[in-house]
Amino acid sequence: MPLWPFTHRRHDPNDAQQLMHTLLAMAWVVEARDPYTGGHLWRVSRLAETLARRAGLGERDIARIAVGGFLHDLGKVGIPDAILRKPDRLTDDEFDIIRTHPAIGARLLAGHPLAALAVDAVLSHHERPDGKGYPAALGADDIPRDARIIGICDAFDAMTSTRPYRKGMPIETALNIIRENLGAQFDTRFGEHFLNLADTGVLEHIAGHADDGIPLLDCMMCGPTLVARREQTTGDTLFCPQCSGEYRLATGPKGQLEARQTGRVASAADLAPVADSALIERFLNGAARSAWASGIIDG
């Protein structure tokens, strides 16, 4: 089945890039609405790409999985703010609503020309090998490969990220939980590859970061929640998505960027969600993904 349904301009690689950009920007809106997951999409994408490479998959598969990692929570765009932005643990009823996000995402994707590339990641990233996942409670052999990879990376990032009601776990603790749940919550083959990534030191460069070489910065009230964009520099302002406190970037004693509280609180306009187009552009221009987008068009 051809993945490229347009008959006009079918050999223009820019079309695929632009379509992909719209999808990634849509995913970014979800991230921007959720104050507790700054950098989550970048981290899951980077982890999934790294894991797929470690497992020996081909470049085309790796590129698709990186995109799937970025898009996996697309369906959260349909989850009400009262639940998405709730600072406490969710009730069972609220969890039932959260559990609708994979199907919402798949429906959103359905009309998109590139849907076939990301639908496994979007629809099945919360399935589990023991059949206790959602939305379809698939058995181990029926969970698509992309979803098995992204499910591990998504859970690792959730465990190591700080939330209002709990601090993020150390990497080692999260790895132990993955080890103990191989074959139950996590795919055994890809889970073992993920555990082996610990020896390479790569996890330290992804956990707690929002981009390559850009660590999350500390809000004095909320912990590591501040996301600085690559192009931001000393004197620029940013806001804590959780407490709305304003911070100004400054150069620390070792030359590193740090965030200093100004005492001001953000206005609604300051907190309006804006996609990081520069990051999306860099993501799309990664060598593997450009080649892969062209490959979609070539067949």
Ligand SMILES: [Fe+2]
């Ligand atoms: Fe999800």
